[in-house]
Amino acid sequence: MAKIKINKDKCKGCYLCIVNCPNGLIKVxxxxxxxxxxxxxxxxGKCTGCGMCALVCPDCGIVIYK
Amino acid sequence: MKKKNSKSTKKETPALRxxxxxxxxxxxxxxxDVENHYCAGCGHGIIHRLICEAIDDFGIRERVIAVAPVGCxxxxxxYWNFDVTEAAHGRTPxxxxxxxxxxxxxxxxxxxxxxxxxxxxxxxIIHAANRGENITVIFVNNGVYGMTGGQMAPTxxxxxxxxxxxxxxxxxxxxxxxxxxxxxxVLPGTKYAERVSVHSAQEVVRAKRAIxxxxxxxxxxxxxxxxxxxSMCPTYxxxxxxxxxxxxxxxxxxxxxxxxxxxx
Ligand SMILES: Cc1ncc(C[n+]2csc(CCOP(=O)(O)OP(=O)(O)O)c2C)c(N)n1
Ligand code: SF4
Ligand code: SF4
Ligand code: SF4
Ligand SMILES: [Mg+2]
Numbered sequence: 001m002a003k004i005k006i007n008k009d010k011c012k013g014c015y016l017c018i019v020n021c022p023n024g025l026i027k028v029x030x031x032x033x034x035x036x037x038x039x040x041x042x043x044x045g046k047c048t049g050c051g052m053c054a055l056v057c058p059d060c061g062i063v064i065y066k
Numbered sequence: 067m068k069k070k071n072s073k074s075t076k077k078e079t080p081a082l083r084x085x086x087x088x089x090x091x092x093x094x095x096x097x098x099d100v101e102n103h104y105c106a107g108c109g110h111g112i113i114h115r116l117i118c119e120a121i122d123d124f125g126i127r128e129r130v131i132a133v134a135p136v137g138c139x140x141x142x143x144x145y146w147n148f149d150v151t152e153a154a155h156g157r158t159p160x161x162x163x164x165x166x167x168x169x170x171x172x173x174x175x176x177x178x179x180x181x182x183x184x185x186x187x188x189x190x191i192i193h194a195a196n197r198g199e200n201i202t203v204i205f206v207n208n209g210v211y212g213m214t215g216g217q218m219a220p221t222x223x224x225x226x227x228x229x230x231x232x233x234x235x236x237x238x239x240x241x242x243x244x245x246x247x248x249x250x251x252v253l254p255g256t257k258y259a260e261r262v263s264v265h266s267a268q269e270v271v272r273a274k275r276a277i278x279x280x281x282x283x284x285x286x287x288x289x290x291x292x293x294x295x296x297s298m299c300p301t302y303x304x305x306x307x308x309x310x311x312x313x314x315x316x317x318x319x320x321x322x323x324x325x326x327x328x329x330x
Contacts (some may be wrong), residue, residue, distance in 0.1 A: 014107030014300075014307035037106070052267035058104060058111025059257045060093045 002049025002066045004042050010061040013038035013055060017053035017062060071267035094118040096127050096147050103141070107307020109297025110139055112264040113206055113273070113329045114146070118176070121148065124285065130173045131165055133158040138212040156187020159194035162201045173284055175202040180262070181211040184246050188220075191250070195290045198244040198255030204282045205246065208299035209318065216302025220244045228302065231269055243321065247294050251328035257289040259327040263296035265314035280294040296322060 006017075006026075011033060017040050018026045029041040054062040092278045093099060096118035121127050129242035130148040134140060136155035143150035153161040158176035165175040183191050183205050194201065210228055211217040218228040218235055222242050225234040235243075247259040256282060273295055280291035296318050298310035305313060 006263075010101065012106035016107055016307055016311060019308055019311070029144075055267040055270045056112065056264070058108055058115075059102065060097065060111075060115060 002047045002064060003044075004047060004049075004053060005063050005065065006040050006042055007061040007063075008041070009034040009040045010059050011035075011037070012059055013039060014058065015040060016056040016058070020052045020056045022050065022052060023047065032035035072298065076246045088309075094119045096130075097180065098145055098147050100145065102145055104138065105299075105301045107298055107300045107310060108138070108212075109208060109264045109295065109299070110206065112270060113295050113297060114139075116143065116264075116270070116274045116277050117175075117204060119274060120144065120281050121173075123172075123278060123283060125279070126173050126285070129171065130175070133162045133174070133176045134164070134174070135182040136213070137182050137206075138211065139177055139179065139206070142177055156182050156185070157190055158182070159187065159190040159199070159201070161202065163194055163197070163199045165220070166199060166201050169202070173202075173281060173304040175204060175281070175284075177204045178206065179212065180205070180207045180209065180219045180246075181214075181217075183222040184244055189311065191246070195250045195292070196253045196255045198257070200284055200288045200289050201291075202284045202285055203290075204277065204280075205292055206295040206297045207246075207294050208297040210299055210302045211309060212299050212302055216232070216299070221246075221322075223318065227304070245322065247292065247327040250292060255290050256292065256328055258283050258291040258329050259294075260329070261293075261294040261296070261322055261324050263314050263319055263324055265311040265319075267297065294322070295323070 025045045026040050027043045029038050033039045049066045114217045127148050132150040134142040134152050143189050162176045209222050217230040222235050227234050238265045250256045260276040262271040274306045275291045280293050283291045300310040
């Protein structure tokens with residue numbers, strides 16, 4: 001199964017990745033990052049490695065592992 | 067690409083499958099690994115990356131010369147790992163013309179906002195297209211002057227509130243939003259004009275394809291190519307990034323239809 005890694009301190013909290021994941025696998029973190037925003041976090045689950053989340057990230061903050 | 071953890075059995079694989087023939091890394095070589103200054107959810111970040119992916123796909127990083135605009139993307143050269151110069155507001159097509167004519171083997175593109183291209187630079191873009199200059203134009207339409215505080219642009223939609231149209235753009239007072247691509251399409255010098263968007267993953271894939279096509283036409287010496295990208299400016303639309311993406315889908319792209327406007 002694939003998984004993603006979100007660079008928490010690069011994340012600006014736009015959450016475009018959250019609405020673009022077809023499987024709803026990304027959520028908002030409960031904690032603030034270095035910028036003072038709550039970053040997106042991968043919540044685990046059936047990630048297909050489709051890349052949708054990384055495609056829309058304006059800050060190149062997501063890497064996909066297969 | 068750097069291997070993050072060489073001991074791990076998990077390999078860092080290309081993150082983005084952008085079309086069937088090309089597989090693109092999360093961060094293309096042409097994009098420096100630095101933070102950008104753009105607001106959260108700003109389309110500029112996505113568009114910068116797509117341009118870099120296209121350049122890497124063609125292996126032309128060392129041949130590219132970009133001309134950066136005046137606008138929020140004014141310091142694009144801090145992000146792009148290829149040669150970039152700067153032009154006075156709206157004049158990138160004129161500067162690109164000069165560079166391309168002197169150095170025809172280089173791949174020359176302009177990156178312009180809608181204030182830059184459709185307001186102060188209207189004359190430059192029309193004449194560069196009409197001369198059929200063999201350059202590529204990436205036109206970022208976010209419907210406002212982002213850099214200076216969200217004033218109305220010629221592309222601002224009717225009724226849209228901006229810093230200079232507090233009650234919404236009035237067609238009677240401010241005139242109609244300009245469809246630049248449709249205007250340029252009537253010029254024989256324009257060889258390729260496509261409008262795309264970056265409001266969803268699907269549209270990002272299409273945007274990448276269009277940007278690649280525009281570069282390919284220049285590489286083949288076909289002439290003037292322009293890609294308009296509808297882009298989010300959450301800050302001066304007064305919306306969240308997600309609302310901004312929805313606004314492009316539901317409003318902006320109904321006025322500015324996506325797709326190929328001209329191809330020959
Ligand atoms: C000759 C000149 N006139 C006006 C300005 C002020 N100015 C700076 S950026 C800008 C508009 C930028 O809007 P746009 O091109 O849409 O780029 P965005 O910031 O939205 O990406 C203006 C009017 C300037 N820098 N130079
Ligand atoms: S798209 Fe990128 S910047 Fe936006 S929330 Fe997701 S990881 Fe963060
Ligand atoms: S790669 Fe696809 S399935 Fe996995 S988190 Fe990203 S969008 Fe969701
Ligand atoms: S003001 Fe608008 S265009 Fe400029 S960086 Fe912010 S969101 Fe992007
Ligand atoms: Mg603009």
